[in-house]
Amino acid sequence: MLGTINSIGVLALAVGALAGLAMLAAAGTALWKARSLLHKEFFSYFLSPIAYAVLVVFLGVQGWLVAGTLDLLIASGPRGVEWPLQHWLSSPVFWLVFLAACPLLTMRTFAEEKASGTLEMLMTSPLSDWQVVLAKYAGCLLFYMVLWLPTVVYLPILAGVSFGWTGLSSTADLAPVFTTYLGLFLAGAMFLAMGVCVSSMVRDQLVAAQASLALGVVFLAGSFAANAMDGGTGYQLAYYLSVPLHFDRAFTRGVVDLRPVTLYATVGLFSLFLTVRSLESRRYA
Amino acid sequence: MIDVANLTKYYGDFAAVRDVTFSVGKGEVVGFLGPNGAGKSTTMRMLTGYLVPSGGRAVVAGCDVLEEPLRARSLIGYMPENCPLYPDMRVEEYLAFRAGIKGVHGARSRARVAECMEKCWLTGVRRQLVGTLSKGYRQRVGLADALVGDPPVLILDEPTSGLDPTQIIETRRLIAELGREHTVLVSTHILSEVEKTCTRAVIIARGKVLAQGTLGELCPPGQSLEKMFLDLVEEREAVGA
Numbered sequence: 001m002l003g004t005i006n007s008i009g010v011l012a013l014a015v016g017a018l019a020g021l022a023m024l025a026a027a028g029t030a031l032w033k034a035r036s037l038l039h040k041e042f043f044s045y046f047l048s049p050i051a052y053a054v055l056v057v058f059l060g061v062q063g064w065l066v067a068g069t070l071d072l073l074i075a076s077g078p079r080g081v082e083w084p085l086q087h088w089l090s091s092p093v094f095w096l097v098f099l100a101a102c103p104l105l106t107m108r109t110f111a112e113e114k115a116s117g118t119l120e121m122l123m124t125s126p127l128s129d130w131q132v133v134l135a136k137y138a139g140c141l142l143f144y145m146v147l148w149l150p151t152v153v154y155l156p157i158l159a160g161v162s163f164g165w166t167g168l169s170s171t172a173d174l175a176p177v178f179t180t181y182l183g184l185f186l187a188g189a190m191f192l193a194m195g196v197c198v199s200s201m202v203r204d205q206l207v208a209a210q211a212s213l214a215l216g217v218v219f220l221a222g223s224f225a226a227n228a229m230d231g232g233t234g235y236q237l238a239y240y241l242s243v244p245l246h247f248d249r250a251f252t253r254g255v256v257d258l259r260p261v262t263l264y265a266t267v268g269l270f271s272l273f274l275t276v277r278s279l280e281s282r283r284y285a
Numbered sequence: 286m287i288d289v290a291n292l293t294k295y296y297g298d299f300a301a302v303r304d305v306t307f308s309v310g311k312g313e314v315v316g317f318l319g320p321n322g323a324g325k326s327t328t329m330r331m332l333t334g335y336l337v338p339s340g341g342r343a344v345v346a347g348c349d350v351l352e353e354p355l356r357a358r359s360l361i362g363y364m365p366e367n368c369p370l371y372p373d374m375r376v377e378e379y380l381a382f383r384a385g386i387k388g389v390h391g392a393r394s395r396a397r398v399a400e401c402m403e404k405c406w407l408t409g410v411r412r413q414l415v416g417t418l419s420k421g422y423r424q425r426v427g428l429a430d431a432l433v434g435d436p437p438v439l440i441l442d443e444p445t446s447g448l449d450p451t452q453i454i455e456t457r458r459l460i461a462e463l464g465r466e467h468t469v470l471v472s473t474h475i476l477s478e479v480e481k482t483c484t485r486a487v488i489i490a491r492g493k494v495l496a497q498g499t500l501g502e503l504c505p506p507g508q509s510l511e512k513m514f515l516d517l518v519e520e521r522e523a524v525g526a
Binding site for chain 2: 033034035036037039040044047048116117118120121122123124125126127128283284285
């Protein structure tokens with residue numbers, strides 16, 4: 001009995017993996033065709049002051065949190081911390097900054113184009129709606145990765161990571177590092193997709209930012225109330241939806257929990273789908 | 286090259302374009318003439334794929350605009366009204382970006398961009414930010430953008446609006462020159478422009494085509510285009526939408 005369920009599960013995973021690969025291949029072709037738009041989107045972030053403001057505040061907060069974690073790590077007495085990354089990423093300050101950063105990065109993706117009229121130029125170009133949306137989204141995602149790149153500097157300090165003759169080695173456990181960055185990439189991908197979707201539905205950038213923020217709160221709110229709950233169904237629901245808990249319980253401990261990954265993938269893909277449909281519906285206005 | 290049959294567009298209950306039928310042959314420069322709000326921009330947006338028609342058919346360079354939209358769009362160079370551009374990009378950068386979007390990359394893109402900049406007298410401002418350009422230059426960038434993919438069909442929505450007299454003359458000369466290699470559909474409400482650049486004209490008012498044909502056919506010698514146009518439009522208004 002268990003054997004059949006196992007094999008069905010494996011089959012489902014295989015089908016899912018194949019579907020995922022097919023989607024990645026399709027996205028890759030779309031991005032290759034729209035590489036000019038992707039190039040422009042990514043580099044235009046470096047021309048906007050908002051991106052630099054986000055970069056400075058984000059990295060400033062990161063630095064402060066890492067310094068705090070380091071203090072705990074080197075403190076004498078019973079003040080140590082078992083999972084440094086967990087301490088770093090479970091801080092509410094970090095999550096508030098994260099919540100605010102994603103809408104600021106995505107607010108201008110479509111709202112600005114609509115306001116200035118350049119959306120007409122994009123929609124009358126030989127690029128399909130999916131290609132346009134994926135190119136803009138990928139530009140956002142790439143900048144989001146640039147946002148996180150400087151934090152790699154903390155790894156030798158926090159986890160004793162070093163790159164020597166024998167390859168990557170560390171004094172602390174390396175697995176949490178990889179799973180945390182994976183989790184951050186996927187969670188960011190979800191928030192950015194939601195932001196792009198909201199941006200495609202409103203004309204004003206600030207309204208897009210605020211609406212994305214409000215939507216993002218839905219995915220953060222549970223974590224603040226979770227401490228007061230016991231492990232019943234309320235907590236389970238809060239766990240499924242609140243992103244900080246995913247990092248607290250799973251990603252920073254070296255575990256890739258597929259439940260949050262499914263949430264990020266489905267919400268992200270659904271948001272991108274809605275964005276494409278929103279663009280398409282403009283043609284029928 | 287452009288065949289439009291019974292094209293209709295409703296915005297809710299309001300018919301912006303109703304049963305518009307006309308065609309543009311290869312190598313022609315056709316003027317799309319009409320008062321403001323006649324439906325010129327709406328028709329052009331339907332041809333370029335920005336809007337989906339409520340009824341009718343449009344075929345551009347052999348591709349049905351609804352059945353093969355991407356291919357049809359790749360064969361059209363479109364310059365919308367008010368020429369929207371990205372103010373933070375340089376002229377060269379912007380044209381290279383648009384060339385890339387139209388599938389022209391690498392060395393061919395650099396060659397095409399240089400060619401289009403020269404044709405539209407933009408070489409002097411190639412490194413200038415688009416946001417700092419004057420209206421005349423911006424229109425030229427829009428025109429260069431329409432040309433950069435080397436499309437067989439050009440659809441230009443009021444290309445001389447807001448320009449000063451010298452710029453208007455230059456742009457008209459450019460359009461007439463482009464007419465030798467491309468098929469051009471120009472929309473305007475300036476009658477003298479039609480007289481100077483176009484071989485044929487389609488007159489549209491309140492969403493319906495009132496008359497079409499060569500300038501000789503439309504107004505007999507002795508009568509000015511202006512009088513003919515005003516008569517037609519007034520008659521239309523008297524009869525009612």
